[in-house]
Amino acid sequence: MRVAVLAPVAWRSPPEHYGPWEQVASLLAEGLVAQGVDVTLFATLDSLTSAALDGVVPHGYAQDPALDGRVQEALHVAHAFGRAGEFDLVHSHLDWLPLAFERLCAAPLVTTVHGFGGPAILPAYRASRSALVSISDSDRHPDLDYAATVHHGVDESLLPFSADGGEDLVVLGRIHPDKGTGEAVRIARAAGRRLVVAGIVHDDRYFREEVEPYVDGDRVRYLGSVGPQQRADVLGAAAALLHPIDFEEPFGLSVVEAMMCGTPVVAYRRGSMPEVVDEGVTGFVVADAAAAAAAVGRAARLDRHAVRARAAARFGAARMVTDYLAVYAKILAAQGLPDAGGTPSGPGMPHVTSAGPARRD
Structure with a gap:
């Protein structure tokens, strides 16, 4: 099987710091290569991969004000689609833009919908014939058909288990009202715990007013x-990760990363959190700050070995790769194309849930 993985180009793949979509695209490419798939990763030219690397963007445009992101993404998609006929399938992680040029793609297109930027971009999805993959059932839009839901996986080797943990709480992610960083400060204070804040600042005013003073x-x-x-x-x-989000989060990589380290999670009941957090096993999903503060002690007493085991079973990279290989086989079969190999069968297969045709008419 020859697969082109189309990564975003805001950051390097894998990212050095921030870059969740790039992180997933990179991890998938590496996992596919390990399964014997012939993979070309279209990404920034400074990316690191065991796949064949191709691209036209020298480095992430988010770190270089001289690069216009709109221009770089358009050039990136045009270059990848120019080679599409060399592949059995193109797998895009680049949001809506490739869908606008889908008719120029000479191979079946699979699009992982990492999350909608807003309803204004829906026309690009409605007009597309790409097979769509949601990253959680909660993130499915009622107007769209999906080939499957595939939860993200994370690299277990980069997230070693910590049996002891500590006493402090942590909030990790971009500092923005959506992520509730300031809310985490208030929860930690109410719980009588220290808080570690980690993440890039995505809203300067919010950081200055809600986080920095504390x-x-x-x-x-x-x-x-x-x-x-x-x-x-x-x-x-x-002791626990706080995730007091103020939006319908499509997935939440930091939540899974914490659980993979054995650290339980206290999250708000928004978006995918009830789907990702196993109540009373890997953490607790709550309604508000008072409930979150009350849940901190219970979360800290959870069995960290059990947290790690559940996270590894549900969110390991190998499971994600297996699920996507099943999606690829389904798409190729719908196209009447032979599966060129590398598609496993077995325990991972039932995770992929069908919801409508693989390609939409």
Whole structure:
């Protein structure tokens, strides 16, 4: 099987710090290669991969003000689609833009919908014949058909288990009202715990008003953006991860990363959280700040070995790769094309849930 994985180009694949979509695309490409699939990763040219690497964007446009993101993404998609006829399938992780040029793609197109930026982009999805994959059942839009739901996986080797944890709480993610960083400060204070804040600032005013005034280096520490190695250390050293989101989050990689380290989660009941957190096993899903503060102690007493085991079973990278291979086989079969090999069968298969045709008419 020859697969083109089309990664975003805001950041390198895999990202050095922030870049969740790039992280998933990179991990999938590596897993497919390990399964014997012939993979070309279309990404920034400074990306690191065991697949064949191709692209036209020198490095992530988010870190270079001289690069216009709209232009770089358009050039990136045009280059990849120019080679599409060389592949059995193209798998896009680049939001709506490739859908606008889908008719130029000479191979079946699969699109992982990492989350909608807003209803204004829905016309691109409605007009497309791409097979759509949702990253959680909660994130499915009622107007669209999906080939499958495939939960993200994470690299277990980069998230070692921490049996002891610690006493402090952690909130990890972009600092923005959606992520509830300021809410996490209030929850930690109500719970009588120190808080570690990690993530890039996506809303300067929110950071200045809701987070920075409470950063004292003791009760609240701000680490900035943390890369993969430091992220694992920060998550593994926590008693629990706070995830008081204020939007319908499509998935939540930091939640799964924490659980993989054995660290339980206290999250708000929004978006995919009831789907991702196993109540009373890997954490608790609550309604508000008072309930979150009350749940912190219970979360800290959960069996960290059980947290890790459940996370590994549900969100390991190998499971994600197996699920996507099943999706690819389904898409190729719907196209009347032979599966060129590399598609496993077995325990991973039932995770892929069908919801309508693989391709939409």
